[in-house]
Amino acid sequence: MLAALRPALRLFVVLTLLTGALYPLLVTGIAQSVWPHAANGSLIVRDGHVVGSALLGQSFADPAHFWSPPSATARVPYDGAASSGSNQGPSNPALLEAVTSRVSALRAADPGNTAAVPVDLVTASASGLDPHITPAAAEYQVARVARARGMDPDIVRELVAAHTAPRTLQVLGEPRVHVLALNLALDAKAEGR
Amino acid sequence: MNAHDWVQVLFYLAVLLAIALPLGAFIAQVLEGRRHALTPLLGGVERLCYRAAGVDPAREMGWKAYALAMLAFNAIGLVVVYAMQRLQGALPLNPQRLGAVSDHSAFNTAVSFASNTNWQGYGGETTMSMLTQMLGLTVQNFVSAATGIAVLAALIRALSRRSADTVGNFWADLVRSTVHVLLPLSLVLAVMLVSQGVPQSFRAPVAATVLEPATASDGSPVTQQQIVVGPVASQVAIKQLGTNGGGYYNVNSAHPLENPTPFSNLLELLAILLIPAALCFTFGRMVGDPRQGWAVFVAMAVLFVAFLGVTLWAESQPRPALHALGVDAQASESQPGGNTEGKETRFGIVQSALWATATTAASNGSVNSMHDSFSPLGGLAPMALIQLGEVVFGGVGSGLYGMLVFAILTVFMAGLMVGRTPEYLGKKIEAFEMKMASLVVLIPPALVLLGTALAVSVPAGTATLGNPGVHGFSEILYALSSAANNNGSAFAGLGAATPFYDPLLGIAMFFGRYALAVAVLALAGALARKPRVAPGAGTLPTHTPLFVAMLVGVVLVVGALTFVPALALGPIVEHLQLQGAR
Numbered sequence: 196m197l198a199a200l201r202p203a204l205r206l207f208v209v210l211t212l213l214t215g216a217l218y219p220l221l222v223t224g225i226a227q228s229v230w231p232h233a234a235n236g237s238l239i240v241r242d243g244h245v246v247g248s249a250l251l252g253q254s255f256a257d258p259a260h261f262w263s264p265p266s267a268t269a270r271v272p273y274d275g276a277a278s279s280g281s282n283q284g285p286s287n288p289a290l291l292e293a294v295t296s297r298v299s300a301l302r303a304a305d306p307g308n309t310a311a312v313p314v315d316l317v318t319a320s321a322s323g324l325d326p327h328i329t330p331a332a333a334e335y336q337v338a339r340v341a342r343a344r345g346m347d348p349d350i351v352r353e354l355v356a357a358h359t360a361p362r363t364l365q366v367l368g369e370p371r372v373h374v375l376a377l378n379l380a381l382d383a384k385a386e387g388r
Numbered sequence: 389m390n391a392h393d394w395v396q397v398l399f400y401l402a403v404l405l406a407i408a409l410p411l412g413a414f415i416a417q418v419l420e421g422r423r424h425a426l427t428p429l430l431g432g433v434e435r436l437c438y439r440a441a442g443v444d445p446a447r448e449m450g451w452k453a454y455a456l457a458m459l460a461f462n463a464i465g466l467v468v469v470y471a472m473q474r475l476q477g478a479l480p481l482n483p484q485r486l487g488a489v490s491d492h493s494a495f496n497t498a499v500s501f502a503s504n505t506n507w508q509g510y511g512g513e514t515t516m517s518m519l520t521q522m523l524g525l526t527v528q529n530f531v532s533a534a535t536g537i538a539v540l541a542a543l544i545r546a547l548s549r550r551s552a553d554t555v556g557n558f559w560a561d562l563v564r565s566t567v568h569v570l571l572p573l574s575l576v577l578a579v580m581l582v583s584q585g586v587p588q589s590f591r592a593p594v595a596a597t598v599l600e601p602a603t604a605s606d607g608s609p610v611t612q613q614q615i616v617v618g619p620v621a622s623q624v625a626i627k628q629l630g631t632n633g634g635g636y637y638n639v640n641s642a643h644p645l646e647n648p649t650p651f652s653n654l655l656e657l658l659a660i661l662l663i664p665a666a667l668c669f670t671f672g673r674m675v676g677d678p679r680q681g682w683a684v685f686v687a688m689a690v691l692f693v694a695f696l697g698v699t700l701w702a703e704s705q706p707r708p709a710l711h712a713l714g715v716d717a718q719a720s721e722s723q724p725g726g727n728t729e730g731k732e733t734r735f736g737i738v739q740s741a742l743w744a745t746a747t748t749a750a751s752n753g754s755v756n757s758m759h760d761s762f763s764p765l766g767g768l769a770p771m772a773l774i775q776l777g778e779v780v781f782g783g784v785g786s787g788l789y790g791m792l793v794f795a796i797l798t799v800f801m802a803g804l805m806v807g808r809t810p811e812y813l814g815k816k817i818e819a820f821e822m823k824m825a826s827l828v829v830l831i832p833p834a835l836v837l838l839g840t841a842l843a844v845s846v847p848a849g850t851a852t853l854g855n856p857g858v859h860g861f862s863e864i865l866y867a868l869s870s871a872a873n874n875n876g877s878a879f880a881g882l883g884a885a886t887p888f889y890d891p892l893l894g895i896a897m898f899f900g901r902y903a904l905a906v907a908v909l910a911l912a913g914a915l916a917r918k919p920r921v922a923p924g925a926g927t928l929p930t931h932t933p934l935f936v937a938m939l940v941g942v943v944l945v946v947g948a949l950t951f952v953p954a955l956a957l958g959p960i961v962e963h964l965q966l967q968g969a970r
Contacts, residue, residue, distance in 0.1 A: 198456075199459075199461075201442070202442055203463075205441040205442060206441040206443070206559060206562070206563070207468070209441065210437070210531055210566060211468075213433070214527050214626075215522055218526075218571060218575065219526065219619045222575065222578040222619070223589065223622070226582040226588035226589070227588070227589065230582050230583055233586070233587075234621075235587060235589050235591060236587050236594060236617040236645065237585050237648075238596070245594055245596040245615075246596055247598060247599070248645070250585050250645055251615065251645070253599055253600070253602070253613060254602035260600060271602045271610045272603075273602060274613075275613040275614040275615050276514065276614040278642075279638060279639060280639060280642070280758035280880070282760040282855075282879070282880045283854075283855065283881070284854075284855040284862070284863075285729075285859070285962065286855075286858070286859050286965060290729060294710060294715065298715065311716035312714060313715075314706070314715050315723065315728045317710075317715055321642035321730045321756065321757045321758045322637075322642045322732060323639070324639075324644055325734075327733035328733055329723035329724070331720065331722035334722065363649065364651075366396055367396060367650035367653070367739070368650025368734050368739055369736035369738075371733045371734050378599060382599070
């Protein structure tokens with residue numbers, strides 16, 4: 196073992212420089228020169244201010260905005276500094292309680308709507324930062340958003356469609372609506388931009 | 389579940405096979421030290437490593453020297469990663485000014501990353517500085533995977549050589565695997581991931597002013613969201629390729645910055661199984677009979693698809709209790725439905741179930757959904773895949789050497805049935821080989837079951853459960869299974885960063901890795917010394933569908949005999965309870 200320690204130590208140093216320093220620096224160099232926007236967190240800038248990342252969801256509770264999936268991050272919903280899921284198991288009573296209160300909140304914001312609530316609107320995402328909802332969850336909210344804004348539901352629906360991504364290559368993943376981008380577009384329309 | 393779900397699965401498996409085949413041939417060239425396509429580019433780097441270390445790659449080692457070199461190298465990694473975590477507060481590249489990691493957590497993480505487990509008792513973005521992640525953890529991601537390939541290479545050589553005293557040179561295998569296989573693949577994958585939105589920078593977190601203030605748990609409004617970036621893509625690439633699984637962020641590849649799109653998900657999923665699958669074909673080439681590699685690959689693939697089917701079906705089922713609350717969880721054109729708790733919208737049910745199966749079949753352990761929130765049977769399948777001993781593709785190198793041990797066990801059992809001396813690839817399997825094989829098969833279950841028994845019988849073991857009832861037991865069983873088999877995924881509700889779990893799981897990871905690796909090298913030493921006998925009339929061919937079926941049977945029977953009682957106390961009871969509550 197002692198005889199093996201010398202080459203082991205030297206090799207460890209070389210491989211550390213190679214894989215721990217050179218490799219990430221090389222990737223960083225390529226990333227920053229080819230895709231600087233993506234490499235720095237896909238920041239969305241409005242009027243000179245960073246308003247979010249195109250990849251991270253945000254928390255919405257205003258009836259005039261589309262709501263994101265529930266977030267289980269501990270300190271505050273959609274906490275970018277500490278991602279987390281609920282980790283509630285299927286037989287955990289707390290899970291059913293949480294779903295019950297989320298259903299009530301949606302119903303309270305939209306009293307006339309008696310449709311069943313799409314499941315992704317009342318269950319917490321894995322990351323607590325999920326930027327998307329399903330097309331079903333968007334459709335469920337269209338009437339509420341339109342009413343709160345005094346807009347024609349069909350115009351809201353068109354905006355939803357414009358912010359809906361299909362499956363990649365028609366095969367991978369699921370169709371999804373980008374909530375933050377959709378809400379930014381709604382706000383921009385309201386401000387007449 | 390519908391036809392489209394299986395299209396996603398078939399697409400994945402087809403692409404995987406199409407890349408694994410040529411890669412397997414390439415790795416065989418690398419391990420045999422022959423010239424290959426990347427030699428002009430990387431041969432110089434390889435020679436530089438030998439010169440710096442002062443080793444001669446052509447000098448062959450016996451199994452004991454090989455094992456000592458492996459242990460010495462890994463011991464250094466353990467010490468360095470431990471020290472780096474304890475001292476990170478005083479080291480550079482720490483823009484968030486994170487302090488020293490606690491001693492028990494640092495021990496756990498050091499063992500975890502050296503042993504290719506990458507169990508994470510900590511939240512990445514809130515615990516580890518950029519320097520620790522990069523110079524400590526990323527390095528271990530490479531060298532722990534290369535260690536696995538090296539041990540496997542020794543075993544394969546032992547099977548293909550006749551009456552030899554040596555099994556190769558550890559330093560050469562380590563350097564070649566790192567420089568020619570892991571580095572180029574990681575570079576390509578990391579760059580492709582950046583193109584999808586995975587960050588790669590050294591900047592401090594950015595504070596974004598959010599559209600609507602969010603309400604904190606204490607009721608105060610929060611107007612800012614921290615966007616944490618770092619050298620993420622470079623770490624994610626090797627964490628997937630090296631079956632490591634330790635993510636940059638707390639929620640691993642469920643984090644939108646670690647895995648932003650369905651395409652990045654495909655790339656990462658391919659990377660999870662790529663090298664373990666390719667090594668099957670490497671094995672076939674190196675023993676001079678590609679059919680042997682195919683037989684092992686098919687056995688793994690059969691088990692993979694069977695367990696995937698269970699998880700996919702279980703997670704697609706809407707929960708009756710939610711329907712009663714006025715929730716729609718039926719699959720339709722506009723939503724995948726099913727059990728969406730702890731899943732990301734862009735992945736839905738299929739990509740989540742596929743990932744859960746791949747990451748537990750391989751000893752990867754990264755997640756893109758929260759296994760703790762899976763339905764009882766949906767969570768049972770990934771746990772069982774881990775408990776089978778991480779041999780369904782398994783860890784880089786370690787999965788195949790585990791499966792080859794099962795192949796030896798299979799020919800032994802077949803030999804008992806017909807009363808002949810068993811042989812594998814012309815090597816007679818005798819008492820010493822069976823002792824080593826039994827150690828490899830028995831050590832992980834012993835660690836899992838004894839560790840679980842200990843944890844459920846002391847207050848410190850049950851104090852940090854995340855869920856009440858039998859699901860809490862499942863969390864403990866999953867944690868020990870994951871650690872002892874070097875997987876690293878978790879039923880993450882269990883608070884495991886405690887002075888009780890950190891050392892317990894650390895010990896399980898240590899012996900689950902190094903006791904097995906040494907036993908495999910001892911087995912290699914014994915096999916190398918044997919002559920190769922010509923197949924006779926009583927020899928069981930090991931490339932036929934019959935052998936594949938027997939191999940699958942032995943893996944399942946050994947796993948079932950060992951773990952069904954424990955599983956019956958956890959996920960199976962929970963399933964029955966939920967059914968009964970209807």
